[in-house]
Amino acid sequence: MNHNDFSILPLPDAMLRNLKELGYSVMTPVQAGSLPLILENRDVIAQAKTGSGKTAAFGIGLLSKLDVKKFRVQSLVLCPTRELADQVAKELRRLARFAHNIKVLTLCGGTAFGPQLGSLRHGAHIIVGTPGRVLQHLEKGSLLLDALETLVLDEADRMLDMGFIEEITKVIGHVPLQRQTLLFSATFPDAIMQLCGTVQREPVTVRTVSEERPNRIIERFYGVARDAKLPTLIRILAHFRPERSIVFCNTKIEAREIAESLHRRGIDALAIHGDLEQYERTDVLVQFANRSCSVLVATDVAARGLDIKELEAVVNYDMPQDPEVYTHRIGRTGRAGEEGLAFSLFTGDEALDADAYRDGSRRFEEADELPESQRFTLQPPNVTLVIEGGKKDKVRPGDILGALTGEAGLDGKSVGKIDIYERQSYVAIERGMAARAYERLKNGKIKGRKFSVWVLE
Ligand code: ADP
Ligand code: MG
Numbered sequence: 001m002n003h004n005d006f007s008i009l010p011l012p013d014a015m016l017r018n019l020k021e022l023g024y025s026v027m028t029p030v031q032a033g034s035l036p037l038i039l040e041n042r043d044v045i046a047q048a049k050t051g052s053g054k055t056a057a058f059g060i061g062l063l064s065k066l067d068v069k070k071f072r073v074q075s076l077v078l079c080p081t082r083e084l085a086d087q088v089a090k091e092l093r094r095l096a097r098f099a100h101n102i103k104v105l106t107l108c109g110g111t112a113f114g115p116q117l118g119s120l121r122h123g124a125h126i127i128v129g130t131p132g133r134v135l136q137h138l139e140k141g142s143l144l145l146d147a148l149e150t151l152v153l154d155e156a157d158r159m160l161d162m163g164f165i166e167e168i169t170k171v172i173g174h175v176p177l178q179r180q181t182l183l184f185s186a187t188f189p190d191a192i193m194q195l196c197g198t199v200q201r202e203p204v205t206v207r208t209v210s211e212e213r214p215n216r217i218i219e220r221f222y223g224v225a226r227d228a229k230l231p232t233l234i235r236i237l238a239h240f241r242p243e244r245s246i247v248f249c250n251t252k253i254e255a256r257e258i259a260e261s262l263h264r265r266g267i268d269a270l271a272i273h274g275d276l277e278q279y280e281r282t283d284v285l286v287q288f289a290n291r292s293c294s295v296l297v298a299t300d301v302a303a304r305g306l307d308i309k310e311l312e313a314v315v316n317y318d319m320p321q322d323p324e325v326y327t328h329r330i331g332r333t334g335r336a337g338e339e340g341l342a343f344s345l346f347t348g349d350e351a352l353d354a355d356a357y358r359d360g361s362r363r364f365e366e367a368d369e370l371p372e373s374q375r376f377t378l379q380p381p382n383v384t385l386v387i388e389g390g391k392k393d394k395v396r397p398g399d400i401l402g403a404l405t406g407e408a409g410l411d412g413k414s415v416g417k418i419d420i421y422e423r424q425s426y427v428a429i430e431r432g433m434a435a436r437a438y439e440r441l442k443n444g445k446i447k448g449r450k451f452s453v454w455v456l457e
Contacts, residue, residue: 004032010039011064018098019060028053033206035060038182043200045183048208051331054154054184055091061182062150063096066125072147076175077128078168080158081324082108086304088154089128102126107143109133117142131159131167138174148175153199156185156192158324165195172199217330217340221354222367226347230261233317236343237267237295238373242312243381244288247297248329249317258317259297266377269295272302282421283386287456290417290428292384300325308332316344319353326357382416383434387425387441388452395420395446400427403446404437426456 004026006019027035030048037044038061048054062075077092079085089106096102105119107129113136120142127134127143137143151172153159159168181200185192196203224232233247249255252273259271270284270293281302287293289308296308300320314333320326326344334340345367346354358364389395397418404410404427414437416428429437434455441453 009035009060011060012098014098015060015064015095018095021097022094024056028056029208030054030206031057031060033208034058034182037204037206038180039064041065041180043181043183043203044206045185045188045196045200045203046206046208047185047188048206049186050327052208055088056095058150058152058154058182058184059088059092059095061180062126062152063092063099063102065149066102068099068102068125070147071123071125073124073127073143073145074147075126075150075152076134076145076148076171077126077152077154078131078134078159078164078171079128079154080130080162080164082106082110082130083324084155085128085130092126092128096126104128107133107137131164131171135167135171138171145175148179151175151179151181151199153181153183153185153195156183156195157187157189160189160191160195165191168195169198217334217342219330219342219344219357219362221344221346221357221362221364222370223351223354223364224345224347224367228367229317229345229347230258232345232367232370233258233315234262234265234267234376235367235370235373236313236315237378238376239370240313240341241378242341243294244291244311245295245313245315246303246308246311246329246332247295247315247317248303248320249297249299252299252302254318255297255299255302259295262295262297266375266379267295268293268378268380269297271297273299274302276302283456286419286426287384290382290384290419290426292380292382292428292456294378294380300329303329310334311340313341313343316342319344319346319350323356379431381431382428383431384456385427385429385434385438385441386454386456387427387446388423389446389449390421390423390425392423393447393449393451395425395451399446400425400441403444404429404440406444409440410437 007016030046030052034044034046034057066074077088079088085106085108089104092104103124104126105124107116107127109130109132183196222232252275255271255273259269262269272284288296309332311333314330330342333342400418401415404415405412410433414430414433419426
């Protein structure tokens with residue numbers, strides 16, 4: 001057994017099974033360093049870079065001692081922004097799937113107060129929120145924390161940067177002295193050490209930074225006129241030729257328009273935004289993940305929860321709202337051992353925002369230094385076929401692979417990712433083989449049955 005295996009931890013079998021289902025096979029360094037201590041109920045200060053799995057480190061800790069039958073708030077996670085709180089709540093819900101009825105509630109500013117009161121009356125086991133709004137509820141008496149077991153300060157350095165120290169201190173005035181306090185931070189300025197000194201008891205420090213190699217991402221910024229954004233995007237794609245990239249923009253309309261414009265120019269692109277029906281969203285994401293789509297044009301909201309990493313490139317067609325969003329967006333590129341590319345376009349209006357990113361390592365360049373792109377097209381390596389049969393019909397990947405590759409069929413190498421959903425399945429086929437695969441599936445049988453088949457375009 002690997003010494004980084006989750007199963008060395010004293011965790012319930014159901015939780016271990018769930019971790020496996022989530023694809024968490026081994027602990028990340030910060031998890032391996034902190035979880036044994038967290039499970040011993042120690043106070044922990046942990047430092048690790050973004051994307052290192054800190055949420056699961058404290059999440060597994062607080063979930064493992066949660067008593068579902070006790071309908072009181074037992075854990076509070078404070079985060080600097082609503083976006084981060086949403087992400088944490090989402091990850092906690094995934095981690096909590098091993099048990100029934102664990103209620104996670106987010107309390108953040110920027111959303112209406114009234115509905116939060118309603119949700120609080122229904123009760124929750126875990127609260128994830130921003131310090132200001134959590135404090136408001138505590139002062140109003142709508143939130144009680146006298147049964148709290150675990151307090152987590154996530155991204156503590158950012159919370160201090162944002163001036164939340166007073167709110168945090170006041171919130172802590174409402175929680176029991178007898179508790180576990182976990183503090184996560186990417187950096188350790190003095191103010192953090194002071195905070196630890198006042199809110200924690202004999203904390204153990206876990207640092208993993210030196211063991212982790214950060215993703216190598218080359219970041220380039222281009223100042224452009226508003227109407228030059230699209231041509232610049234095309235020049236970037238033509239020059240760097242990323243096999244797969246995400247283009248981020250700020251509105252749904254823009255996402256749709258950019259994808260359509262690219263498509264008209266022979267660049268295979270699809271948009272993902274909040275107006276899509278669930279099935280359309282699935283169609284798009286499946287195609288992008290299985291390499292049947294080269295460029296995904298997305299809004300931040302639509303890209304949230306999209307578990308596609310290791311992209312060759314990320315393009316900020318519009319500058320992100322804040323550096324947090326920037327880091328999050330570009331974190332999707334950069335693969336083990338290979339460099340990722342991050343491009344950001346900024347107009348005159350966004351020049352000030354862009355200036356904040358100047359740090360010597362980021363390159364600021366002129367868009368017209370990029371060579372003109374003559375008749376550039378971009379086609380993905382695969383095509384996706386849809387089969388109108390899924391889990392409900394007991395279709396399994398092996399059945400589809402068998403139907404495609406059986407006697408005188410396709411070479412298995414031409415068949416890519418197979419995704420089975422409730423009522424339909426998707427299979428990626430090497431572009432040159434797509435017509436043959438389609439014929440075979442249309443005229444053949446899967447599990448002795450005929451299913452409708454079509455090509456996703
Ligand atoms: P951080 O808070 O450190 O920035 P997150 O907790 O958001 O990072 O985790 C980053 C990503 O890693 C998430 O997509 C999460 O689901 C995934 N992840 C966490 N732990 C593991 C693990 N042990 N194995 C694989 N993936 C993991
Ligand atoms: Mg985090």
